[in-house]
Amino acid sequence: RTDINLAVLPGDGIGPEVVAEGLKVLEAVTAGSGTKVSSTAYDLGAQRWNATGETLPDSVLEELRGHDVILLGAIGDPSVPSGVLERGILLPLRFALDHYVNLRPAKLLPGVESPLAVERVAPDGIDFVVVREGTEGPYVGNGGSVRTGTAHEIATEVSVNTRFGVERVVRDAFARAQARPRRHLTLVHKHNVLTHAGHLWRRTVEEVGAEFPDVETAYQHVDAATIFLATDPGRFDVIVTDNLFGDIITDIAAAIAGGIGLAASGNINPTGEAPSMFEPVHGSAPDIAGQGKADPTATILSVAMLLEHLGRTDEAARVEAAVAADLLERGSAVRSTSAIGDAVADRLS
Amino acid sequence: RTDINLAVLPGDGIGPEVVAEGLKVLEAVTAGSGTKVSSTAYDLGAQRWNATGETLPDSVLEELRGHDVILLGAIGDPSVPSGVLERGILLPLRFALDHYVNLRPAKLLPGVESPLAVERVAPDGIDFVVVREGTEGPYVGNGGSVRTGTAHEIATEVSVNTRFGVERVVRDAFARAQARPRRHLTLVHKHNVLTHAGHLWRRTVEEVGAEFPDVETAYQHVDAATIFLATDPGRFDVIVTDNLFGDIITDIAAAIAGGIGLAASGNINPTGEAPSMFEPVHGSAPDIAGQGKADPTATILSVAMLLEHLGRTDEAARVEAAVAADLLERGSAVRSTSAIGDAVADRLS
Ligand SMILES: CC(C)[C@H](C(=O)O)[C@@H](O)C(=O)O
Ligand SMILES: CC(C)[C@H](C(=O)O)[C@@H](O)C(=O)O
Numbered sequence: 001r002t003d004i005n006l007a008v009l010p011g012d013g014i015g016p017e018v019v020a021e022g023l024k025v026l027e028a029v030t031a032g033s034g035t036k037v038s039s040t041a042y043d044l045g046a047q048r049w050n051a052t053g054e055t056l057p058d059s060v061l062e063e064l065r066g067h068d069v070i071l072l073g074a075i076g077d078p079s080v081p082s083g084v085l086e087r088g089i090l091l092p093l094r095f096a097l098d099h100y101v102n103l104r105p106a107k108l109l110p111g112v113e114s115p116l117a118v119e120r121v122a123p124d125g126i127d128f129v130v131v132r133e134g135t136e137g138p139y140v141g142n143g144g145s146v147r148t149g150t151a152h153e154i155a156t157e158v159s160v161n162t163r164f165g166v167e168r169v170v171r172d173a174f175a176r177a178q179a180r181p182r183r184h185l186t187l188v189h190k191h192n193v194l195t196h197a198g199h200l201w202r203r204t205v206e207e208v209g210a211e212f213p214d215v216e217t218a219y220q221h222v223d224a225a226t227i228f229l230a231t232d233p234g235r236f237d238v239i240v241t242d243n244l245f246g247d248i249i250t251d252i253a254a255a256i257a258g259g260i261g262l263a264a265s266g267n268i269n270p271t272g273e274a275p276s277m278f279e280p281v282h283g284s285a286p287d288i289a290g291q292g293k294a295d296p297t298a299t300i301l302s303v304a305m306l307l308e309h310l311g312r313t314d315e316a317a318r319v320e321a322a323v324a325a326d327l328l329e330r331g332s333a334v335r336s337t338s339a340i341g342d343a344v345a346d347r348l349s
Numbered sequence: 350r351t352d353i354n355l356a357v358l359p360g361d362g363i364g365p366e367v368v369a370e371g372l373k374v375l376e377a378v379t380a381g382s383g384t385k386v387s388s389t390a391y392d393l394g395a396q397r398w399n400a401t402g403e404t405l406p407d408s409v410l411e412e413l414r415g416h417d418v419i420l421l422g423a424i425g426d427p428s429v430p431s432g433v434l435e436r437g438i439l440l441p442l443r444f445a446l447d448h449y450v451n452l453r454p455a456k457l458l459p460g461v462e463s464p465l466a467v468e469r470v471a472p473d474g475i476d477f478v479v480v481r482e483g484t485e486g487p488y489v490g491n492g493g494s495v496r497t498g499t500a501h502e503i504a505t506e507v508s509v510n511t512r513f514g515v516e517r518v519v520r521d522a523f524a525r526a527q528a529r530p531r532r533h534l535t536l537v538h539k540h541n542v543l544t545h546a547g548h549l550w551r552r553t554v555e556e557v558g559a560e561f562p563d564v565e566t567a568y569q570h571v572d573a574a575t576i577f578l579a580t581d582p583g584r585f586d587v588i589v590t591d592n593l594f595g596d597i598i599t600d601i602a603a604a605i606a607g608g609i610g611l612a613a614s615g616n617i618n619p620t621g622e623a624p625s626m627f628e629p630v631h632g633s634a635p636d637i638a639g640q641g642k643a644d645p646t647a648t649i650l651s652v653a654m655l656l657e658h659l660g661r662t663d664e665a666a667r668v669e670a671a672v673a674a675d676l677l678e679r680g681s682a683v684r685s686t687s688a689i690g691d692a693v694a695d696r697l698s
Binding site for chain 1: 498
């Protein structure tokens with residue numbers, strides 16, 4: 001087994017705290033395997049922007065490219081105007097490293113409480129994965145405004161969708177669906193209103209689907225999909241959707257599967273031409289930063305996804321199992337960030 | 350009291366069935382008041398399109414303008430390609446009649462089952478209203494595609510937002526919040542990514558808010574808002590948001606407040622320069638059409654909104670109370686479309 005050359009972006013707020021626990025678990029699970037984990041931290045985030053005005057310098061981006069994989073905590077702080085760090089760091093990373101598969105599993109683990117009346121609406125459990133497109137759609141930053149600040153202001157946002165971009169993520173989603181027992185893929189869009197983008201997605205799913213005759217497909221408008229996420233989430237296996245719809249439904253998915261404190265994600269470049277990046281779905285939660293209150297579970301599960309991505313399937317499964325066991329034992333007990341990291345790491349040693 | 354000159358668009362699928370019950374209730378509640386309800390039906394929908402290729406002829410639109418108010422059932426049928434009737438009838442009606450306030454209340458009534466574990470996540474109940482912008486945003490139809498059907502296809506969708514359009518709906522939402530006991534307004538957008546449109550919305554809420562110093566405001570990104578809709582819906586009072594975000598969150602809102610079978614809506618032109626239109630949030634449900642299985646409650650509650658809009662506040666309240674009593678009595682019993690209409694109408698006679 002090869003060594004792991006990891007770039008770490010702890011970021012802002014609770015980011016550094018949860019990342020520390022993720023690294024603790026990564027060390028624990030790889031210990032004794034002969035693998036050396038070397039990690040380099042980069043200080044992207046609010047502090048750097050406040051001090052220097054820099055978001056993602058080219059030199060840092062180039063260094064990041066030299067790593068196997070990236071672990072990100074969270075970026076964002078009230079001291080920075082909305083959009084600056086998102087459009088200056090998070091989205092440029094996803095775009096520059098061509099993270100076109102934004103993978104977000106939603107699995108309700110035993111012992112975890114859902115806001116849903118699960119026994120009634122999801123008697124067979126919740127276990128699906130959202131493949132969110134990560135490099136196109138309304139996220140391209142292709143908007144503007146004229147007569148800004150006047151009574152005649154017009155502001156636009158352009159969703160850009162290409163056959164190239166849609167096809168590669170749809171093919172990835174089909175392959176993931178094919179590898180799962182249920183082999184079911186749902187396209188979520190709004191093709192009755194966003195007809196141009198919607199029909200591109202729809203045609204692409206139909207055409208790529210011919211390569212995967214054993215995968216059953218379904219379609220839901222995004223509004224209807226959110227209803228089913230609340231009333232019958234068990235129907236979903238793999239969902240493929242655009243960048244903005246994916247942003248929205250993965251937060252609902254996280255909520256129903258036990259909360260944003262547990263939701264992991266991977267920003268994946270399946271070609272391997274640039275490092276993939278793993279991060280909890282939650283934000284930097286500045287209100288609880290530095291208090292040891294943040295739940296590092298989402299970051300630890302992101303580390304499991306990272307291991308899976310590196311082909312270290314056994315270790316990924318061991319981390320997941322350790323988290324599952326910890327959640328079952330934890331119940332509603334409140335433990336500190338490091339206590340949770342320790343508990344999971346202990347199970348791996 | 351003046352007479353009610355109503356245009357009715359029964360539409361497709363279950364539309365005619367539920368509209369019939371809505372009219373039954375309208376007759377019942379106005380009976381004895383000296384008001385004459387005259388209604389004219391127009392056959393817009395799939396059948397007309399299949400027969401003539403027409404969606405919304407100018408002549409029909411002109412006739413609709415001559416009415417006080419419009420009641421719509423549902424439009425849509427599998428025989429018509431996706432987008433044709435939406436972009437040919439539903440959205441042109443909202444745009445031409447300048448329905449800039451798309452009003453969608455979400456109230457969990459006693460006896461109604463929610464998919465949420467309500468006792469845990471909404472102990473104080475669910476009672477909020479979404480003011481969805483109805484004439485702008487990604488719904489303007491300002492998209493296109495080039496190299497369509499090739500490997501080089503590019504499809505765009507443009508969200509168009511104006512200060513004029515945002516300001517008028519924001520002001521309406523503030524006024525609604527001011528008239529409610531909690532006086533709380535939440536703006537839902539995604540201004541960290543859709544910075545141009547988002548900042549227009551944000552600035553507008555700040556500026557218009559100065560006219561409503563007694564209304565407290567909050568902001569949620571759309572993804573976070575969906576989490577709170579699942580985990581803490583009681584926090585919301587009035588929500589104001591754009592056309593697409595509003596489409597999505599009102600379906601979640603409907604789901605958590607007991608289902609799309611109960612969700613009413615108003616497409617309102619507050620200036621009175623064109624008739625407002627009331628419709629259930631649900632679609633035409635072709636799979637159960639003609640079987641007397643559809644729940645007309647959403648249409649009946651839309652009739653209550655229609656009455657409220659016409660200033661007939663007492664009658665609106667009586668319809669709502671009759672529905673509430675019926676829902677409490679109904680429990681999980683399955684009744685036919687007309688049985689529900691009869692039961693509500695009987696309570697009003
Ligand atoms: C912070 C923001 C830019 C980001 C997004 O919208 O993608 C976040 O919400 C997420 O889901 O990862
Ligand atoms: C049918 C469709 C055009 C419509 C919309 O997206 O507005 C519907 O979903 C609604 O919410 O009224």
